[in-house]
Amino acid sequence: xxxxxxxxxxxxxxxxRERLIDGFDNGLVAKEGLLAQGRGxxxxxxxxxxxxxxxxxxxKAAAAHLIQAQKPVISVNGNTAALCPKQIVRLAxxxxxxxxxxLFYANESRKKAIVRTLKKNGAKEIFGTNPxxxxxxxxxDSKRRIVDRDGIYAADVVVVPLxxxxxxxxxxxxxxxxxxxxxxxxxxxxxxxxITIVDNVTRAVDLLIIECKRLAKANPxxxxxxxxxxxxxxxxxxxxxxxxxxxxxxxxxx
Ligand code: ATP
Numbered sequence: 001x002x003x004x005x006x007x008x009x010x011x012x013x014x015x016x017r018e019r020l021i022d023g024f025d026n027g028l029v030a031k032e033g034l035l036a037q038g039r040g041x042x043x044x045x046x047x048x049x050x051x052x053x054x055x056x057x058x059x060k061a062a063a064a065h066l067i068q069a070q071k072p073v074i075s076v077n078g079n080t081a082a083l084c085p086k087q088i089v090r091l092a093x094x095x096x097x098x099x100x101x102x103l104f105y106a107n108e109s110r111k112k113a114i115v116r117t118l119k120k121n122g123a124k125e126i127f128g129t130n131p132x133x134x135x136x137x138x139x140x141d142s143k144r145r146i147v148d149r150d151g152i153y154a155a156d157v158v159v160v161p162l163x164x165x166x167x168x169x170x171x172x173x174x175x176x177x178x179x180x181x182x183x184x185x186x187x188x189x190x191x192x193x194x195i196t197i198v199d200n201v202t203r204a205v206d207l208l209i210i211e212c213k214r215l216a217k218a219n220p221x222x223x224x225x226x227x228x229x230x231x232x233x234x235x236x237x238x239x240x241x242x243x244x245x246x247x248x249x250x251x252x253x254x
Contacts, residue, residue, distance in 0.1 A: 013041060013049055016083060016202055023082020027113040030103075033079045036162060043183035044200050046243045051207060054238035055199040061230035062159075062179045062195045063211035064223040069157035069177070072097035073127070080161045080201060081114040085121040087205040088161075092123070094212045097159065100127040100151035127151030140170035152176075160189070161201045168192045181205075185239040196232055198239040 020037045023029035074097050092099050101114050115126050127148040135149035147153045161181040165188025171178050180193035181201040190196040197204045
């Protein structure tokens with residue numbers, strides 16, 4: 001990985017890009033994953049490359065859901081495994097969530113590379129790898145309809161960092177609570193999920209872990225209040241406003 005000086009004004013974003021490229025070189029990330037990253041980068045730039053107020057509210061609501069969940073599952077794809085494997089394993093430990101490898105562009109060697117990476121970062125059990133235990137989600141025709149019958153299929157809350165819209169819709173139809181990380185507040189995933197954290201997954205997962213720790217002992221009424229006071233559509237609008245304000249400021253037309 002080329003050295004990126006910390007003083008570079010966009011050091012964090014360049015580092016994220018390098019992690020993705022390394023992930024591609026190491027067989028974790030699909031070509032399409034690089035393109036998805038490009039779209040994400042553009043939105044991150046427009047959002048000011050920092051976690052905004054709306055994202056913090058979504059993180060709090062997501063934490064409340066995860067603490068209340070009976071069978072939470074975190075779905076891991078190549079981009080997530082390349083960008084923040086350690087944090088994803090920590091989030092699973094903190095919330096007692098299962099980890100499931102689920103790929104849009106299914107490929108056995110990539111799946112193995114993702115499993116290896118997660119294990120290297122402390123994961124003990126990973127779902128979605130045993131063909132004997134697979135089940136099918138309805139209303140979706142890509143290979144991503146295949147899920148682990150003891151993982152996503154049985155889950156009540158599913159965390160989907162960087163998901164595509166069709167699967168988010170299929171998960172919602174299967175009555176799962178869906179928590180997405182997506183930098184694009186306009187994507188179908190963002191619009192369909194119960195909670196969309198509009199932030200870079202590399203920043204937001206750490207904040208979600210902290211929030212889960214903070215709320216771990218909260219009583220169920222408090223968690224319920226946090227959940228019921230959150231409205232995903234309003235939250236997405238606030239993110240769009242944040243983009244508008246940033247654009248206006250940067251273009252010097254405030
Ligand atoms: P949809 O089907 O939901 O409309 P899409 O087809 O626009 O999505 P995809 O290419 O399937 O997009 O998925 C990539 C999504 O992930 C994009 O919305 C992009 O903004 C987002 N994304 C990419 N990198 C990151 C990241 N590091 N953190 C958070 N979101 C990201």
